[in-house]
Amino acid sequence: MDVRDDQVHGNQEGAFFNTYYKGVCYAPLYIFCGPHLLVAKLRSSNVDPAEGALEELQRIIGIIREQWKETYIFVRGDSAYDREEIFKFCEEQDPG
Numbered sequence: 372m373d374v375r376d377d378q379v380h381g382n383q384e385g386a387f388f389n390t391y392y393k394g395v396c397y398a399p400l401y402i403f404c405g406p407h408l409l410v411a412k413l414r415s416s417n418v419d420p421a422e423g424a425l426e427e428l429q430r431i432i433g434i435i436r437e438q439w440k441e442t443y444i445f446v447r448g449d450s451a452y453d454r455e456e457i458f459k460f461c462e463e464q465d466p467g
Contacts, residue, residue, distance in 0.1 A: 372402050372428070372448035374420045377413075384423060389416040420451035425460060432464060 376392035377399055386395050395416075400423060402410035410427050432444060446461045 372400070372424060372446065372452055374398050374400055374451060376416065378461065385413075385415045387415055387417040392416065400424060400427065403461060421454050421457065424448070424452055425454070425457050428460060 375398070377397040378388065378392070378394050379386045379396055383395070383397075386397055388395050389398065391419040392398075398414050398416040398418065398420065400410065400420075401408065402416060409431050412423060412427060414423065428446065434442065435442065444464055446457075448457075451464065
């Protein structure tokens with residue numbers, strides 16, 4: 372789970388100057404399973420990097436669990452995703 376800057380030029384709707392990335396950009400949310408892209412959600416760069424991450428994790432893990440109920444799922448994200456509700460959800464996903 373990660374966010375990256377997607378630099379833009381001109382007057383793009385929803386693009387904002389981001390002080391961390393030092394430019395006008397979008398800040399899409401990406402979720403991968405190894406090298407496989409599961410989620411690419413375009414977002415403005417003026418939002419909390421963790422915004423929408425929990426909902427996307429719930430959706431993706433729900434889809435995975437429909438097919439592979441006993442699969443151990445390891446979620447990794449940087450400090451931008453250090454949120455109690457994300458930790459709580461992930462800890463509740465132990466397949467037993």
